[in-house]
Amino acid sequence: MTMLGYLLLGIVSMLARQVPTSEMAWGAGILVALFLLQNLHSLPNRGGDRPRYWIWTLSMQGLLTYIPFLILKDSWVGMPGYFAGSLLLFLRGKVSWLSASAVAISMFFIEQHLGSDGFSAFYYACGVGTIGLSVFGLTRLGDLLVEVQAARAELARLAVARERDRVARDLHDLLGYSLSAITLKGELVYRLVNSHPERACEEISTMLAISRQALSDVRMVASSYRDMSLAAEIAATRAVLVSADIATVVTVDCGPLEDRVNTVLSTVLREGVSNLLRHSKAQNCVIEAILDKGVVRLRVENDGLNTSPSVTARRDGRGLDNLCTRLGELGGTLNAAAAEDGWFRLTALVPLSGAAA
Structure with a gap:
């Protein structure tokens, strides 16, 4: 929205100064191009990597920022602050800050050359620097928001994975013994049911107790709480x-x-x-x-x-x-x-x- 407002401000400035229609159309086209380039440069979540053709797009933004001053002179508002912000985004280390500062300083001399007094030129240069810092900060904020959202999604995925591992581990560790014991008891009952029916009934009772314990274990796994006594x-x-x-x-x-x-x-x-x-x-x-x-x-x-x-x-x-x-x-x-x-x-x-x- 800020860039859109700046684009409209540039068009209004040319209208207010009664720029010829052909030149105004040319200037408006450049403003739209700058608007699109800046949107491209301010896309969040690059993961620290610069776009593939960033050198060309950054160079084009620089040319479109400065060249119109030669024709439209003081009628050209342009977007030098956004160009300074793009330099901070794409260049690395001290070079980025020196380049952005150079843009602000250059606007001081350009404004003086176009007839502005020293105070107005200084004010304009400070505005360029402020806009550059704002563009840099807001874009980085967007990157951080995307990273935070990705981190939250990853934490949720890890939490689900941990819970899945816990359930699998508990089912294996708690039910493996119970199922093995039930199988053993069932085989024993099968052997005793004809020759020793009373003993078989006792073993069935024990098997039922183990199965009830297994059912209780399943419920404990679902509630993620299980205290057991070694004795x-x-x-x-x-x-x-x-x-x-x-x-x-x-x-x-x-x-x-x-x-x-x-x-x-x-x-x-x-x-x-x-x-x-x-x-x-x-x-x-x-x-x-x-x-x-x-x-x-x-x-x-x-x-x-x-x-x-x-x-x-x-x-x-x-x-x-x-x-x-x-x-x-x-x-x-x-x-x-x-x-x-x-x-x-x-x-x-x-x-x-x-x-x-």
Whole structure:
């Protein structure tokens, strides 16, 4: 709007000074060309890059700013301030400021040459400099607004991506164990339903309890809030392993833990037991949770490691990556490796000082 007003001012100035029609048409055409060039130069969001032909368009703007003074003289208002602004936008470093200053100073001498007194010429030169700074500032402001909008869109995209990763991580870590346990119980019930119907009914009751817990886990994932108890998870895990005829040795000596530590270590336990049920033919399992020198150590070990290529290929590592992310947030570490004796060992360490930070 400012440039449009300046364009109209230039036309009014020529009309007021009764410029011949041919010269006024020529001057009005140049004003329109300057208007279009300045709009091109002031386009926001160039990302710091100048237009491809900026040297030519900037040179043309300079010529169209100064040449009409030779013909229209003091009837020509032109847009020297906008040319100074374009110099500030396109040139770099000190050169841009020196060039813009040169435009303002040149207008001082041009006005004096056209008959203006020193004060009027100085006033006009200051106006040119002010307009140049305004053009530069407003264009940069437009660039900043575009960048802010892009940053907000990127933040929104990242927030959606983080939430998607959280939901995927929670579903994998919390439901993997429950679904594996339900599958195990279902297979056990199938074997017992004819020979030991009473035992089968007991296992069905346990399976229903696990499925209800899985449903609760899904609701907790949706609300992004889930507190778990390591002691309760160890007890539930032991019951599942015993029902699967896996000899289980449990050692718990870590005392009460903070909610975050409880939840993360419970998730580690679930993932470890889920992998045990899905990827091994375990007959023995050791679960240990110990507090030693301010560090909680959770260890899950099992024998019967299945190293066949088909099983190995199905392990995508996502579960362990999720655990590393969760433990890393508490300053903890995870180590998972198969030993030469056929046992698989999963060890999580969480410093209580890091969890409290």
